[in-house]
Amino acid sequence: MLENFQAYLKEKAKLSEAEVLSLTATLTSRKFRKGEFLLHAGEICHYTFFVEKGLLRSFTTDDAGKEHVIQFGPENWFVSDRSSAYFHEASDFSIEAVEDTAVVLLDADFMLRASEINSAFTQFNEMALQNHIRHLQKRINLLLSATAEKRYLDFIRLYPDLTLRVPQWMIASYLGITPESLSRVRKELAKNHL
């Protein structure tokens, strides 16, 4: 179960077939059932997860027991807790399979080896990081300043088909709004389009 990751490395990181095969020969993939945890907050996990198939979410639980979704990870997304994967500290987030999911386990050594094999990977990885930071900046801004509708519209641009795959409350949690508020947004949109 590495096919998507291999295709991803060829297409996005511009690695050759031979480079991809040599790099991925020692990688392992794992399957998780819907509802299974890949990581519990407070644990240390040295892996970044590449989603081959399925859907992950990373989230925190506040003192009142309420969950806050940080990120969804459908096919071809990377999901990790960086405190844990790169700084070997207890993780801030939990990671759970929202659907039956297959992931490829990537450790820091993989990133190092990839850069050694082809410097194109270093460039790719840096752009991927910049893009991720850009996304986080936008997300902070939306959470601080945007209306519920604007947050929802941004969400469906980023994750077009997730509205069919995750329950409403999880979307509301990702957007930092109440499920009632999400419901109001959708009602308004329906009113404007019918």
Add this chain to the structure above:
Amino acid sequence: MSTKHIEAVIAPPAPHYVGDGFRVHNFIPSAAHLSMRRMSPFILMDYNSKFNFPPSAKPKGVGVHPHRGFETVTIAYKGKVAHHDSAGNSGVIGEGEVQWMTAASGILHKEYHEEEFSKTGGDFQMVQLWVNLPAKDKLSKPKYQGLTKENIPVVQLSDNAGTIEIIAGQYQGVKGAAFTFTPVHLQNAKLNKGGKAAFSFPATYNTALLIVEGNVKVNGAETATTDQFVLFQNDGEEFTIEALDNAIVLVLSGEPIHEPIATQGPFVMNTRAELVEAIDDYNMGKFGYLE
């Protein structure tokens, strides 16, 4: 006229839950022999074999979700189901009744165990079929046909063999209750022990049986038992069902729609681009709103 021979008798696949209220065996499209293309216009069959749900204060079921491009047909054998949709239709169907919802251009709906049934709990047995629409009708206006006992025609078979309830299509010249976009026959054969019924549908139509209750002998030769699915070859017109004990058999036969099928979750269209459009329209509220 020649005999329609059996291609396969298929045991129910392992069940899974749809929402928390429907424990279903998916025959079409995931079982061997039963792809969407092979079974067209029937592109999905979820069968909730008889299952006892304990009493529940909160009705179990499936929450609000969209559909576009086809019809959902729910047939109740045991228990009761309530339906609400964004076109403002709602209804409850019980034993022997059918709900025929044309999602077409797009609808939101939810399906739950009916409130009183939910409180008492009990045996629950249902079939949900998805019937595909031809490209020209995929974006037509949504519609809802609630087919109750009073408006489903019944043919009494001779020799006290039993009855045929005609949900759609026709049997012995008697027309069924439902309006369909393409030729579809959907009938419940309720046969008494030893009773026999003969059917005739064009060879090109995709034809199958679901044994809802009892044991039957098909074409005087092969036997099939409760919860099995019988698939016919496309080689002849006629077949017979004989009940070895009191039996209920769902008979389905339809003219295949020879058009490309593109599907993602609750949408069944002809092209990938139409699926992307369906997701976009759903996200933007164009399917309407339902609490």
